[in-house]
Amino acid sequence: MYVTVKVEVEKCNGCKLCVLSCPDPNVLAYKQEEKHVVVNEHRCKGCGLCATVCPEEALTVSGN
């Protein structure tokens, strides 16, 4: 399965809850200079936790 994590960057408030919730420490990172989260989709397992915890509904996880 190839997983896509879509980040609606304008919604991200930088709380980093998604980064903390992700079971793999190398998938999500908050980029201070860009002021939003970035995703390494090659490492994402598609568990969906990040989208569940985001208070701004900025993340959408999908796979095919």
Ligand code: SF4
């Ligand atoms: S879907 Fe799961 S593995 Fe992928 S970025 Fe979100 S929390 Fe991490």
Ligand code: SF4
């Ligand atoms: S949980 Fe949502 S608002 Fe918070 S850093 Fe992650 S994407 Fe941004």
